[in-house]
Amino acid sequence: MSTGGRFGITRVVRVRIAIVVVVLAVWEAVAMSGWLFRDVVPRLEKIGRALLTLLAKPDLYGNLGTTAYEVGLSLVVGGIAGVAVGLLMGGNRTLGKAFEPYLHYLGPTPKIIFFPIMIMWFGVGGGSKIAMGAISCFFPMAISTAVGMREIDAVLVRVGKSFRAGVGQMVTKIYLPAMRPAMLTGLRLGLGVAIIGVLLAETKLSNRGLGYMVIQSYTRFDIAEMYALLIVVFLVAIAANALVSRLGALKRGSS
Amino acid sequence: MLRVEGLVKRFAAADETITALDHVSFDVAQGEVLSVIGPSGCGKSTVFNIIGGLTDADEGRVIVEGQTVSGPHPAIGMVFQEESTFPWRTVVENIAFPLEIAGKAKDERIARAREYLALVGLQGFERHYPAELSGGMRQRVAIARTLASHPKILLMDEPFAALDEQTRFLLGDKVLQIQQKLAQTTLLVTHNIAEAVQLSDRVVVMTYRPGRVKRVVAIDLPRPRTSEVAGSVAFQAFVGEIWNDLREEASRGMLEAEAHSRRAT
Amino acid sequence: MTTPRDSGGTWGPIALGLATLVGVLAVIEAMIRIGWINAFIVPLPSAVLLSFERIIVEEGVLKRFLFTAAEALSAGTLVALVGISLGVLLYRRQILRLACENWIAALAAAPLVLLYPLFLVIFGRNAVTIVMIGFLSGLPPAILKTVEGLSGTRRTLIDVGRSFNLSPSQQFRKILFPAALPTIFVGLRLGLMFALINIVGVEFLINFGGLGQFVNELAERYDLPAMYAAIFFVILVSVGFFLLTERIERWLGRAR
Numbered sequence: 021m022s023t024g025g026r027f028g029i030t031r032v033v034r035v036r037i038a039i040v041v042v043v044l045a046v047w048e049a050v051a052m053s054g055w056l057f058r059d060v061v062p063r064l065e066k067i068g069r070a071l072l073t074l075l076a077k078p079d080l081y082g083n084l085g086t087t088a089y090e091v092g093l094s095l096v097v098g099g100i101a102g103v104a105v106g107l108l109m110g111g112n113r114t115l116g117k118a119f120e121p122y123l124h125y126l127g128p129t130p131k132i133i134f135f136p137i138m139i140m141w142f143g144v145g146g147g148s149k150i151a152m153g154a155i156s157c158f159f160p161m162a163i164s165t166a167v168g169m170r171e172i173d174a175v176l177v178r179v180g181k182s183f184r185a186g187v188g189q190m191v192t193k194i195y196l197p198a199m200r201p202a203m204l205t206g207l208r209l210g211l212g213v214a215i216i217g218v219l220l221a222e223t224k225l226s227n228r229g230l231g232y233m234v235i236q237s238y239t240r241f242d243i244a245e246m247y248a249l250l251i252v253v254f255l256v257a258i259a260a261n262a263l264v265s266r267l268g269a270l271k272r273g274s275s
Numbered sequence: 276m277l278r279v280e281g282l283v284k285r286f287a288a289a290d291e292t293i294t295a296l297d298h299v300s301f302d303v304a305q306g307e308v309l310s311v312i313g314p315s316g317c318g319k320s321t322v323f324n325i326i327g328g329l330t331d332a333d334e335g336r337v338i339v340e341g342q343t344v345s346g347p348h349p350a351i352g353m354v355f356q357e358e359s360t361f362p363w364r365t366v367v368e369n370i371a372f373p374l375e376i377a378g379k380a381k382d383e384r385i386a387r388a389r390e391y392l393a394l395v396g397l398q399g400f401e402r403h404y405p406a407e408l409s410g411g412m413r414q415r416v417a418i419a420r421t422l423a424s425h426p427k428i429l430l431m432d433e434p435f436a437a438l439d440e441q442t443r444f445l446l447g448d449k450v451l452q453i454q455q456k457l458a459q460t461t462l463l464v465t466h467n468i469a470e471a472v473q474l475s476d477r478v479v480v481m482t483y484r485p486g487r488v489k490r491v492v493a494i495d496l497p498r499p500r501t502s503e504v505a506g507s508v509a510f511q512a513f514v515g516e517i518w519n520d521l522r523e524e525a526s527r528g529m530l531e532a533e534a535h536s537r538r539a540t
Numbered sequence: 541m542t543t544p545r546d547s548g549g550t551w552g553p554i555a556l557g558l559a560t561l562v563g564v565l566a567v568i569e570a571m572i573r574i575g576w577i578n579a580f581i582v583p584l585p586s587a588v589l590l591s592f593e594r595i596i597v598e599e600g601v602l603k604r605f606l607f608t609a610a611e612a613l614s615a616g617t618l619v620a621l622v623g624i625s626l627g628v629l630l631y632r633r634q635i636l637r638l639a640c641e642n643w644i645a646a647l648a649a650a651p652l653v654l655l656y657p658l659f660l661v662i663f664g665r666n667a668v669t670i671v672m673i674g675f676l677s678g679l680p681p682a683i684l685k686t687v688e689g690l691s692g693t694r695r696t697l698i699d700v701g702r703s704f705n706l707s708p709s710q711q712f713r714k715i716l717f718p719a720a721l722p723t724i725f726v727g728l729r730l731g732l733m734f735a736l737i738n739i740v741g742v743e744f745l746i747n748f749g750g751l752g753q754f755v756n757e758l759a760e761r762y763d764l765p766a767m768y769a770a771i772f773f774v775i776l777v778s779v780g781f782f783l784l785t786e787r788i789e790r791w792l793g794r795a796r
Contacts, residue, residue, distance in 0.1 A: 117553035136759035238657040
């Protein structure tokens with residue numbers, strides 16, 4: 021949260037408003053000029069109306085719910101698997117050196133190409149979308165858990181041992197709290213890629229969900245609605261990300 | 276109270292076996308403050324870890340109140356050299372930690388933690404996080420945390436190493452006060468001669484690797500003591516005496532370190 | 541990014557990893573042959589292995605790879621040009637930086653790739669759409685890292701420049717920019733990585749282009765062994781690219 025430095029917060033806000041106004045003005049100009057095919061850059065009013073129409077549709081909320089459900093479940097599946105694997109990698113030096121490189125290098129690959137396989141294994145319904153989200157968020161969560169575990173300050177472990185803490189106490193009172201910042205980062209990243217994975221899968225093959233709605237508006241050539249949908253999706257995604265960040269900063273004071 | 280008998284510890288290095296400790300033995304009497312001092316590389320931190328039960332000796336044993344030590348012993352409390360406060364816990368939660376491990380009820384834990392908080396002079400900082408405190412204050416929290424577990428023997432490994440000279444003296448004063456008030460048996464590992472003389476009743480001087488007990492110096496400066504004693508002639512004499520013993524060991528250490536660096540390049 | 545790299549048996553664990561991989565594949569092969577796993581859902585690993593030759597010789601996977609690479613290169617060039625320029629602009633005008641930095645960071649986490657249906661409408665079903673998506677996804681990290689690198693220059697180095705009375709543009713060219721280069725490279729690498737991932741992804745989704753399109757085509761043809769082989773090929777490309785850029789980054793880092 022920028023406090024504006026020597027400019028003061030209001031000046032920053034004014035600049036932001038100015039930027040938004042300029043962008044909207046350019047948009048409107050392009051829309052009116054007809055330079056691009058007319059419907060492709062609709063006038064702001066048209067987009068605004070489409071947005072309101074969309075928000076009034078109960079259809080939207082049902083599909084939003086479906087997507088949210090799929091993302092949530094994929095976070096659970098991918099998250100638990102990721103944390104478990106991460107704990108193994110971070111806790112055991114040999115296992116870590118043997119298998120963590122696979123995680124490291126497999127992470128930055130386009131997961132969507134695995135979608136046909138997911139369909140074969142989990143069917144054309146929600147299962148394949150959840151699977152897509154899960155394999156997407158598995159990697160950042162596993163890696164950040166492993167890293168978080170390895171970077172625990174060794175002296176803190178010795179403190180626990182010097183007070184003869186049991187294994188369970190070591191895990192709950194020392195390992196997990198020490199790993200919390202790293203795991204929160206993993207969760208934020210995981211949420212981001214899980215959302216992308218689920219949405220893209222929905223655009224490819226689905227009859228429900230926000231991604232499906234976007235593709236529907238494309239096939240119907242209802243561009244204004246597509247813009248409205250995209251606005252909604254982006255706002256929801258950014259809000260979800262901000263929520264997780266806020267949740268992370270909330271529980272404990274400073275770190 | 277505490278007896279160290281014939282500790283031997285060897286490490287396997289690149290191409291040889293290094294003997295870190297060669298039959299180290301000494302006693303610590305009840306209520307006494309004993310310092311173990313030596314040049315870097317004399318194995319004093321190894322002694323610390325063995326007595327604390329975090330490492331095993333290859334030969335010899337440590338006896339506490341008649342029991343042989345194997346693993347961290349309930350009668351021994353350790354204060355580490357590095358930053359060891361838990362950054363995610365408040366000051367009072369940090370100090371209450373050993374009581375939490377021991378399963379004490381919350382009210383009792385917090386009450387006892389508050390006592391030790393006051394003992395180290397940090398009243399008013401209960402709810403602060405370690406990141407908000409200075410290095411010296413964090414070390415005081417670490418000391419209070421260990422004291423809260425009521426150890427029969429307090430084991431400290433260069434607890435003031437990360438602090439500047441003046442803070443050291445002041446903190447040393449604080450520790451002296453606490454130790455004298457509680458009559459706490461204390462074993463202090465350090466490389467700082469002035470600190471050893473300021474705080475101890477006896478000082479064990481160790482040789483450079485392989486570490487052996489070179490000499491035990493009895494510090495009979497009067498008690499109760501404060502850091503003002505640092506100005507007295509007797510104090511300086513003890514420091515000089517110990518430095519004489521140490522100088523030979525320290526220079527041996529330095530020469531070997533240089534030879535090692537030369538070999539490495 | 542810390543990967544475990546201590547001393548003490550670097551090859552042992554690597555062998556363990558490879559051996560486990562081979563072992564798992566062998567077990568899968570056996571289970572399919574016995575009939576515990578349906579061969580129509582999971583193809584025989586041996587069949588996948590044999591398909592490699594087929595996809596190289598018959599299906600022209602290398603040509604498709606070059607197509608994807610060309611798209612990635614175009615997107616990467618755009619990311620570098622626009623990203624660094626915008627980054628420099630934000631560095632130079634502090635007020636802009638304060639206003640925009642958070643927004644750009646938020647964009648980096650947003651599902652930009654979901655804009656592809658929109659780009660399909662605007663640009664059509666061709667490489668332009670794909671390159672634009674790649675460009676957009678790679679832009680945020682490039683901008684952010686450029687700003688970070690420039691503003692993170694050690695104070696001492698700046699003072700050295702001032703002590704030689706360098707003009708602002710000289711200061712920028714000879715001190716700030718070179719000092720920021722390693723960080724900028726990290727940003728470009730991240731940007732290129734995101735671009736590549738999204739390029740292959742969109743190729744798959746719109747069934748146009750190089751490798752991504754290839755995987756989609758094989759899936760629609762239900763040629764499972766070849767599809768798995770193609771997916772593996774994509775992974776190889778991604779890993780290779782990742783390793784290469786890591787190497788370059790480390791080489792740049794040592795010069796620091």
